Structure formats: C-alpha cells, structure tokens
Amino acid sequence: MAASRSKTRAPVVSRETPLRDNGREPSPGLRETLSPPSIETLADRARAIRREILQMIVAAGSGHPGGSFSMVELLLVLYDSFLRHRTPQDPDWEDRDRFILSKGHGAPALYVILAEFGYVSKDELGDLRKLGSRLQGHPDKRFLPILETSTGSLGQGLSFGAGTALAARIDKKPYRTYVLIGDGESEEGQIWEAAMFAAHHKLDNLTAIVDVNRIQLDGFTRDIVDLEPLTEKWNSFGWFVQDIDGHDLRQVYDAFAACASHRGRPGVIIARTVKGKGASEMEDNPAFHGRAPNPEEAARAFADLA
Ligand SMILES: Cc1ncc(C[n+]2csc(CCOP(=O)(O)OP(=O)(O)O)c2C)c(N)n1
Numbered sequence: 001m002a003a004s005r006s007k008t009r010a011p012v013v014s015r016e017t018p019l020r021d022n023g024r025e026p027s028p029g030l031r032e033t034l035s036p037p038s039i040e041t042l043a044d045r046a047r048a049i050r051r052e053i054l055q056m057i058v059a060a061g062s063g064h065p066g067g068s069f070s071m072v073e074l075l076l077v078l079y080d081s082f083l084r085h086r087t088p089q090d091p092d093w094e095d096r097d098r099f100i101l102s103k104g105h106g107a108p109a110l111y112v113i114l115a116e117f118g119y120v121s122k123d124e125l126g127d128l129r130k131l132g133s134r135l136q137g138h139p140d141k142r143f144l145p146i147l148e149t150s151t152g153s154l155g156q157g158l159s160f161g162a163g164t165a166l167a168a169r170i171d172k173k174p175y176r177t178y179v180l181i182g183d184g185e186s187e188e189g190q191i192w193e194a195a196m197f198a199a200h201h202k203l204d205n206l207t208a209i210v211d212v213n214r215i216q217l218d219g220f221t222r223d224i225v226d227l228e229p230l231t232e233k234w235n236s237f238g239w240f241v242q243d244i245d246g247h248d249l250r251q252v253y254d255a256f257a258a259c260a261s262h263r264g265r266p267g268v269i270i271a272r273t274v275k276g277k278g279a280s281e282m283e284d285n286p287a288f289h290g291r292a293p294n295p296e297e298a299a300r301a302f303a304d305l306a
C-alpha cells in the first residue's frame with residue numbers, strides 16, 4: 001500500500017480535533033467527514049513523541065527505547081483516529097474502546113500518548129520509573145485508571161482482550177478492543193491459544209496489532225524462534241489480516257479502518273516496523289532493547305529526532 005492524500009480516502013483527523021467521546025460512530029474508521037488529512041502533522045507529532053520518550057528514558061537512566069520507538073505511529077493513529085474514549089475525568093466510561101498494551105515494557109510510548117490526551121500531565125513524564133511514581137516501568141492499573149489491566153508479563157494481553165471482546169458481545173456493548181503485542185512476545189504459546197479462541201468466537205470487535213520489529217530481548221527473532229510466515233499463520237488461525245509498513249501513517253490508518261469494518265473474524269495488523277525507529281544508532285540494534293543511551297548516544301539520537 002502506498003501513502004496517499006487523495007480526497008476520496010478516509011481522512012486522518014487533525015490535532016485540533018478534541019478527545020473522542022464525542023458522538024463518534026462505533027466504527028470511527030469509516031468516518032469521511034472530519035478535518036482534511038494531516039499526514040505531515042501526524043509525522044511531526046510522531047517525531048515529537050519519540051523525543052519525549054527519549055527524554056523520559058534518559059532522565060530515568062533505564063527503560064526500553066527500541067520497542068517504544070517502533071510502535072509510535074501505531075499508538076498515535078489508534079488514539080488519534082480510532083479509540084473512543086472520553087476525558088481524563090471519566091476514564092471508566094463503560095462504552096470506551098479498550099486498549100491493552102500487552103508488550104508492557106513499551107510503557108514510555110504509551111505514557112507520552114496518554115499525556116497527549118490529558119490522562120497524564122506532561123510534567124509527570126519526568127517521573128518515569130521513580131519510586132512512588134504512577135509511571136512505573138510497566139503499566140500499572142493501580143495508578144492509572146485509564147488502563148484496562150496491568151501488563152508486562154508477556155503473552156497475556158491477547159487473552160485478556162479476547163475475554164473483553166466476548167464480554168462486549170454478551171453485554172451488547174458497542175465498544176471495540178485493541179491489543180498490541182510484540183513479535184518476540186508472539187513466541188508465547190498463550191498468544192496462539194487466544195488467537196484460536198477469538199477466531200472460534202468470531203470476535204470481529206477485536207483488533208490485534210503485532211509490532212514486528214524483528215528483534216526481541218537479546219537478538220533477532222528469526223534466530224531465536226522464527227515466526228514467519230506470520231501473515232499465513234494468522235490467516236490460517238482464522239483472522240482477517242492486514243500486513244503493512246507500521247511507520248507509514250496512511251497504511252496504519254487504512255489497516256485500522258479495514259479491521260474496524262470487517263465482519264465475522266477478528267482482525268490483526270501485522271505491522272512491519274524498525275526497532276529504535278528514528279534514531280539511526282538504535283535502529284535494528286538489539287543493544288537498545290532495554291537500556292538507556294549514554295549521554296553521547298542520547299545527543300546523537302536527539303539530533304536525529306530534531
Ligand atoms: C513472560 C515474560 N518473559 C520474559 C519477559 C522479559 N522480556 C521483556 S521484553 C522481552 C522481549 C520482547 O520482545 P518483543 O515482544 O519483540 O518486544 P519489542 O521488540 O517490541 O520490544 C522479554 C523476553 C517478560 N517481560 N515476560
């Protein structure tokens with residue numbers, strides 16, 4: 001799929017559009033009437049989000065930059081254009097769409113996104129990983145009510161999401177459930193158990209996003225347990241599959257829209273990404289899975305992200 005700004009395509013909403021309780025349609029990806037496309041605005045925001053993430057991890061002296069950078073466009077488009085939620089004062093709105101960051105170590109990216117939408121203050125971002133902070137190294141629902149569950153122990157989020165999606169159907173609720181998992185995480189057997197369960201129940205109100213950055217904790221996924229061909233695997237498990245460039249904002253947008261409108265099967269976005277995206281020294285580099293850059297490395301990364 002190629003990026004396009006054609007007026008006939010569903011627009012990407014602009015930054016000015018406020019929080020989305022807002023009478024959004026149950027399948028907001030199908031809206032055609034909001035502000036004009038703003039791919040450039042979103043690209044600027046993605047770069048600014050990466051700078052914030054880097055700032056937080058440098059201040060904390062620890063964290064997971066690589067897998068935070070790889071999913072920025074995925075989180076940004078999801079929260080900006082698809083996820084229905086209300087206001088920071090009403091995080092428990094019962095019809096809100098649910099988002100579960102199953103790869104919880106990507107917390108810095110999630111926290112910056114939550115700050116963009118007012119659930120966390122910008123000042124608070126400096127508290128990442130501090131003792132007593134709400135912004136723990138992995139998302140903790142005890143401190144952040146907007147979270148659906150605490151995550152960080154890999155493999156569990158899709159099961160939680162499938163249960164949530166089934167609950168929505170039983171309760172006749174319009175909300176959708178989104179779960180973001182890692183490629184290394186996909187080596188967990190529980191992921192495939194959840195995949196079978198969701199397909200068996202035809203949970204078309206569930207979208208999984210796989211951040212396929214090709215790297216896990218200490219090496220390349222293909223060298224540890226190769227997952228490919230991922231598209232064929234998910235397809236054979238009964239899912240509607242979108243295989244995209246996870247940094248191409250138009251492709252990300254279209255994939256979310258396609259999954260939201262598809263009926264009869266759960267949807268999965270196989271997002272081909274680059275671990276450490278945006279900071280050349282960190283890109284495709286397993287060394288930056290789980291450590292903060294030193295001052296020289298950080299300076300070079302900030303220059304790349306300027
Ligand atoms: C059950 C479990 N086993 C091991 C870990 C330690 N761990 C943290 S991140 C990680 C690698 C995850 O790789 P991937 O899912 O590809 O994430 P990303 O590349 O997006 O950072 C591992 C093994 C964990 N958090 N949970």
Ligand SMILES: [Mg+2]
Pocket residue numbers: 067182183184211212213214215216
């Ligand atoms: Mg990975």
